[in-house]
Amino acid sequence: MIIGTGIDVVDIARFERTMQRTPRLRERLFAPSERDLRLPSLAARYAAKEALIKALGGSDGVHWTEIEIASESSGRPHFVLAGSTAAVIEERDIVSLHLSITHDAGLAAAFVVAEGAPL
Structure with a gap:
């Protein structure tokens, strides 16, 4: 079950x-x-953090430095969460976060899907 989605775009030069x-x-x-x-x-990681906050419906309990975007050996990005930010994810019954990030042509973008357990 999808709990929330978020998207963000960043102008790299402005960033x-x-x-x-x-x-x-x-x-x-x-x-x-x-x-x-x-x-x-x-810039892409900033967009990912903003997209996560949007997927959560707000920033209550979320701290920027507790959100890390790491990469698997395949290059696939994923969130590594700590502290109160990890607690917010748990409290909202989110079991999986899906992340896609990119940067090209002067823009960075990210899309996040927050998924809960199936009903």
Whole structure:
């Protein structure tokens, strides 16, 4: 059963300007393992985090640095959640999160499906 969906698109050039104006955003928005990635990849991860928040219906209990986007050996992205953010997922009876991210032609995009147990 689908509990929620979320989508987000980020203009990479605009994201880069914002990151240059406010360098501490890397620490506030990204897990330590994500901070050294190139800007297009960071923009895609930012879009993924925004899409997750939309799939959840809001950001109550969600903390940016507790949401990490990692990749399987195949390259498939997935969420690694910690702390209160992981607790929010559990409280909402979400059993699986599906994530697709991309960046091309100056844009980064992400789509998330939050899935619960079948009825």
